[in-house]
Amino acid sequence: MANFEVIIYEKKDDIGYVTLNRPQALNAYNLQMRDELYQVLAAIKDDPEVKVAIFKGAGERAFCAGADLTEFLTAPSPTIARQARWQRDVWGLFLSIPQPLIAALHGYVLGDGIEIALCCDIRVASEDAQFGAPETGLGIIPAAGGSQTLPRVAGRAQALEILLTGRWIKAEEAHRLKLVNQVVSRGDLLPTAERLANKIKGYDPLALSYAKKAITRGLDLSLERGLELEARLGEYLLASRT
Numbered sequence: 213m214a215n216f217e218v219i220i221y222e223k224k225d226d227i228g229y230v231t232l233n234r235p236q237a238l239n240a241y242n243l244q245m246r247d248e249l250y251q252v253l254a255a256i257k258d259d260p261e262v263k264v265a266i267f268k269g270a271g272e273r274a275f276c277a278g279a280d281l282t283e284f285l286t287a288p289s290p291t292i293a294r295q296a297r298w299q300r301d302v303w304g305l306f307l308s309i310p311q312p313l314i315a316a317l318h319g320y321v322l323g324d325g326i327e328i329a330l331c332c333d334i335r336v337a338s339e340d341a342q343f344g345a346p347e348t349g350l351g352i353i354p355a356a357g358g359s360q361t362l363p364r365v366a367g368r369a370q371a372l373e374i375l376l377t378g379r380w381i382k383a384e385e386a387h388r389l390k391l392v393n394q395v396v397s398r399g400d401l402l403p404t405a406e407r408l409a410n411k412i413k414g415y416d417p418l419a420l421s422y423a424k425k426a427i428t429r430g431l432d433l434s435l436e437r438g439l440e441l442e443a444r445l446g447e448y449l450l451a452s453r454t
């Protein structure tokens with residue numbers, strides 16, 4: 213694995229740890245982070261030793277304060293190579309990862325930060341977490357899938373309110389809105405994510421990935437088609453064991 217600068221990627225006891233690592237800029241998401249995240253996600257996807265992954269932010273103040281405003285709306289470098297990197301479908305890759313993904317969220321969780329969290333399957337927040345989608349106030353719309361993932365998680369009306377008003381939401385409200393699964397103390401954030409990961413990693417990886425696929429893909433299907441998907445995946449699972 214390449215030596216990264218703005219992402220820390222570690223593997224320990226079947227768990228992949230992905231840390232957004234620009235604490236001096238509240239882990240703002242820049243082009244370099246995008247490129248490194250892409251490589252890490254591709255590595256996780258193809259690594260049977262990673263049964264589950266935890267995403268977190270470095271430093272005390274933020275999971276991620278959104279897109280890097282110093283690169284914001286500036287034309288990327290004109291070189292074709294850089295453009296190609298910019299066009300990488302990091303979010304499509306994120307959402308195609310078969311392993312369960314857990315987001316451990318603290319401090320500022322803004323813009324891309326929410327969107328990264330929404331690409332994960334389970335979100336745990338600490339009491340100090342604050343969520344916001346400032347994009348519309350900046351004259352843009354979410355670009356990391358948030359306009360699609362947020363309503364699927366929090367519902368249409370809540371997603372519209374969050375995106376159209378850009379108002380910030382504290383951890384307890386995020387929990388009520390189903391944006392996060394649970395809220396814990398700051399000190400208990402990583403241990404809680406690890407408890408979940410340790411539970412999950414003991415299960416059959418194929419069963420986990422099929423359960424994830426049945427729910428995430430099924431949500432975009434009619435009930436009838438979703439039930440067909442479930443039955444098909446169940447048959448594949450049984451066949452894989454004979």
Ligand code: COA
Pocket residue numbers: 236237238240241277278279280281282320322323324346347350
């Ligand atoms: N892009 C680039 N740098 C960022 C950043 C971002 N999105 N968010 C924070 N930073 C940097 C600040 O420039 C500052 O750097 P400096 O110490 O070199 O001056 C450092 O992180 C700390 O942030 P600061 O603004 O001093 O902290 P604060 O507590 O006063 O405010 C926020 C925190 C999150 C309210 C504020 O930083 C903010 O509004 N950030 C932008 C959020 C945003 O609009 N994101 C884009 C979403 S699309």
